[in-house]
Amino acid sequence: MGDIRRRGVVALGVTALVAPLTLALGTTQAHAVSCTTTAGPYQKQVEKFLGRPVDGKQSSADCKAIQAFQNKHGIRPNIGYAGPVTWGVMDLMLKQKAVGTNPNKAGKCPVNKGRIACVDLTLQLSWIQDGSRLVYGPVPVRTGRDGYETRTGLKKIYWRNIDHVSTIYDVPMPYSQFFDGGQAFHQASLSMWNPPGSHGCVNMTTTDAKKYWSLLKKGDDVYVYGRKPGT
Incomplete structure (x- = not known):
């Protein structure tokens, strides 16, 4: 029974680290990824979260700040685009903070x-x-x-x-x-x-x-x- 339980542990728990670690530690360490010049659908919200000027326009500085956030948290694609995944992470952080x-x-x-x-x-x-x-x-x-x-x-x-x-x-x-x-x-x-x-x-x-x-x-x-x- 112990061996069966351990195999179950591996199947459901251990594999949680395999793919995410590759995502978090792989591509961005090997080479830099170019920034996008396109403003994302959550541009203003992301700018506000990062303390950037809130104008809804994608600047080079905006893109680099967004990309740094994406690289820190393993968000892909990490091209500085203010899309739903990036904003979803930020929005969750704000909701977590509000819990106190x-x-x-x-x-x-x-x-x-x-x-x-x-x-x-x-x-x-x-x-x-x-x-x-x-x-x-x-x-x-x-x-x-x-x-x-x-x-x-x-x-x-x-x-x-x-x-x-x-x-x-x-x-x-x-x-x-x-x-x-x-x-x-x-x-x-x-x-x-x-x-x-x-x-x-x-x-x-x-x-x-x-x-x-x-x-x-x-x-x-x-x-x-x-x-x-x-x-």
Whole structure:
């Protein structure tokens, strides 16, 4: 049963890192990509987000600023075009920031379970609470893409492996805490806003994955709700 479970972990969780890492670390390091001179449909919104002059016109400086943002978060194509994917990432960042320190304001994550890790797929945020008291977070996370959605509902952490490595892809998944089949919290070495998402796991920064490891234990509850944009 243990071997079967580990194969399931690899199939749904580990592969989350394979393609995104290629996207995040590949093309732009090899050579520079030319900027577009065309203004995108979200030009003004993107200019405002980046602190650029808001005129809706694509300048060379605008393009370079947009392209730098795209390269930082692994957005493709990375040609400085203010399109729906780039604006979608920025809009999500603004919505995440607006949550502040009250992520469970709507009361969607249970407050009668004691310590619980909450995952809001709609806002791509996670936090740990104890009753109604916020223990840690909220922090940005990267959940399952279309076709590989992180499953919703109430779950429990059933297996933890601080140094987990895929035996199929030889991909590290540090601080893995599995809560539903092959789906787990774990550290990922890429932007939490890198589209389109994981293959089901809840990716976290190193800092946040370490903190979750120290605060959670086997048997703790996990509640996943909402719907990731684009799924």
